[in-house]
Amino acid sequence: MEFKEVIGRRRSIRFFDPDRPVEREKIQKMLEAARLASCAVNAQWARAVVAFRKDLTDDQFSRLKTPVAALNVDLAPVHIHWFNDLSVVKKIKGSRLKELVDVGALAPTHGWSHKFVDEFVYPQILEPMTEGPGYPIASTFDVGGAMTQALLTGVDEGLGVCLVTLNGAVLKEVFNVPEEWIPLSTILVGYPAESWDGGGQRPRPPFEELYHEGAYGTPFRRDAAVTEELKVAKMIQEPAKPHDPKRIAEIRRLAEQYGLPM
Amino acid sequence: MNENEPHTLIDLKPLLEYDSVRTWMDGLRQHWGGDPETEDLERLPIFEAFCRQVGRDPDQIVKETTMIKNGQRRIRIQGRNRYAALIEEWQDTVEGSRFRKAKWGNTVRSFLIHNGVLLQSGIQT
Numbered sequence: 001m002e003f004k005e006v007i008g009r010r011r012s013i014r015f016f017d018p019d020r021p022v023e024r025e026k027i028q029k030m031l032e033a034a035r036l037a038s039c040a041v042n043a044q045w046a047r048a049v050v051a052f053r054k055d056l057t058d059d060q061f062s063r064l065k066t067p068v069a070a071l072n073v074d075l076a077p078v079h080i081h082w083f084n085d086l087s088v089v090k091k092i093k094g095s096r097l098k099e100l101v102d103v104g105a106l107a108p109t110h111g112w113s114h115k116f117v118d119e120f121v122y123p124q125i126l127e128p129m130t131e132g133p134g135y136p137i138a139s140t141f142d143v144g145g146a147m148t149q150a151l152l153t154g155v156d157e158g159l160g161v162c163l164v165t166l167n168g169a170v171l172k173e174v175f176n177v178p179e180e181w182i183p184l185s186t187i188l189v190g191y192p193a194e195s196w197d198g199g200g201q202r203p204r205p206p207f208e209e210l211y212h213e214g215a216y217g218t219p220f221r222r223d224a225a226v227t228e229e230l231k232v233a234k235m236i237q238e239p240a241k242p243h244d245p246k247r248i249a250e251i252r253r254l255a256e257q258y259g260l261p262m
Numbered sequence: 263m264n265e266n267e268p269h270t271l272i273d274l275k276p277l278l279e280y281d282s283v284r285t286w287m288d289g290l291r292q293h294w295g296g297d298p299e300t301e302d303l304e305r306l307p308i309f310e311a312f313c314r315q316v317g318r319d320p321d322q323i324v325k326e327t328t329m330i331k332n333g334q335r336r337i338r339i340q341g342r343n344r345y346a347a348l349i350e351e352w353q354d355t356v357e358g359s360r361f362r363k364a365k366w367g368n369t370v371r372s373f374l375i376h377n378g379v380l381l382q383s384g385i386q387t
Contacts, residue, residue, distance in 0.1 A: 018385060067346040071382040248294065259364035259386025261371035262294060 004235035006156045011198040013160030015254045016075040016190030021054070026157045027078060027189065033153035037146035041126060042096040045139040046146040047083040049175045060174050069166050071260065076162070076188035080150065081171050083181035084143050089130050094122035136182060143184055151187060160192035193254060199247035200240030272317050277306050280320040282377050289376030308369040315352055320373065327379045337379055345374065346381060361387055 001009070027050055034046055053076065056064070064073045073079060094117045097106065106112035129135055147163065154161040168183030177183075192198075208219035230236040240247070255262050277283045278299070283306075290298035298305065313319060318326070327341040353367030364386030374381050 065384055067342055067381050069382060070384040074384040243295075252294070257387070259361065259368065261368035261375055261381075261383065262290070 001156050002233065004230065004233040006152050008201070008230075008233075008235040008237050009196065010152060010155045010161070011196070011202070012162040013188075013190075013192045013194065013198060014072075014075075014162055015192065015194040015258075016077065016160055016188065017193040018053075018075050018077060018190070018258075020077070020191045022078045022159060022189055022191070024052075026154070026159060027080070029157060030080070030150040030153045030187075030189070033149040034146040037142070037149045039142045039146070040138070041089070041094075041121075042100055043088050043092065043139070043142070044096070045084045045086070045088055046143040047085045047177075047181055049081045049083070049171075049177065051079045051081065051175070053077050053079065063170055063174055064166065066167055066170070069164070072162075072164055072166075072188055075193070075258070076190045078189040080187040080189060081166070081175060082143060082147055082184045082186065083177060084136065084140050084184055085178070085181050086130070086136060086139065087178070087180040089126050094118065094126060097121060140182070140184060147185065147187060154187070154189055158191075159189055160194075160196070162188045164188055193257070194250060197237070198240070199244055199250070201237045202240055272314060272319065274310060274313060274319055277310055277313075277320060282320040282324045282373070283309075286320075286373045286376040290372070293376075304365075305369055308366050309373055312349070312352060312366075312370045316348055323374070324377045324379070327374060328377075335378065342374075342379055342381060345370075346383075349383075 031048060031050070034048070035044075037046070039045070051060075053061070053073065061073070064079075097112075097117045098114050100106040101112050101114060101117070129138075151161045151163065163185050165184075166186050171177070171183045171186075172181070207222045211220040212218055213220040227236055252262070254260070278287070287298050309320070313323070316323070323345065327338055327345055329336055329338050349367045349370050352370075353363045356363045356366045367383065368386065371381050371383055
């Protein structure tokens, strides 16, 4: 699938086919994509635990099936639980920055050297940063980027994906993760039981309301020719319509199929 | 109320006189269309059976699963967990197919959901 179409086709799929297993190699591809995401100081805070639902013990499964998540974990054959490993910066102490210098990603042309990393970046910026209140937030931003690449790769592989938040304390216990890992979101993965377009592209605020040019208050000018080009490339697709009879009928069918409340 | 408390006889008004039941019907109508009061004639009797089983009227059930804190309506986590378990237990006692059991349990879940109490049950069929 072309890149723009992958973005255009992504939906938060909430009805998975629970009986159709997901190929392990497709999950690996999602994780490979996450590993390649852009990341500040190349720290790589993102960690994940992949749970194939069929391999969960009864105890694990019942603890994950809370009243707010029971259907999510029941329907999706694979759950990828994401965490932020806050301990990583103090462990690597700038060594990954020096790797970037060595491979020419950070060069003297931009002021970078091993000495700068050793004497300034790590002791004066990174280490103090890990003590600050903004550290978990800033680092989680980068984990989000990695998760997004995994999501899009799942779509490219023909899978349905959905980002949800489960009970973090339960996740830490059930999967026995290190104390310093912060639980974030979970990507549910499976083949969609609903139509891939899920009733259409989800509503978004107007483009001009979100993006500015030059300074705040001047909306970035949206060129109609560009949006037309993106429609042809299937990045911009038919928007979902409120109370669409076709979508309502589909949800009714799925509710009856899986015995869900309406 | 707890699970061990004996069920009490309860006087119920016609269900449609309860605010929470009207909220439920409005939610069904708004989301699914049609007339929820007449299109499934089992819906209200099933829900009434649950109310009698737990000895609570519909508005009390909502009160036990929600609360007002700092002027905002919130979900009582323990109350929701308790009702989630009660619904499961109750639907297990229903005679008939798994589909029928699911219908009874989901009727009560639907009541809570349309009263703003998010509740998932897992696959029921």
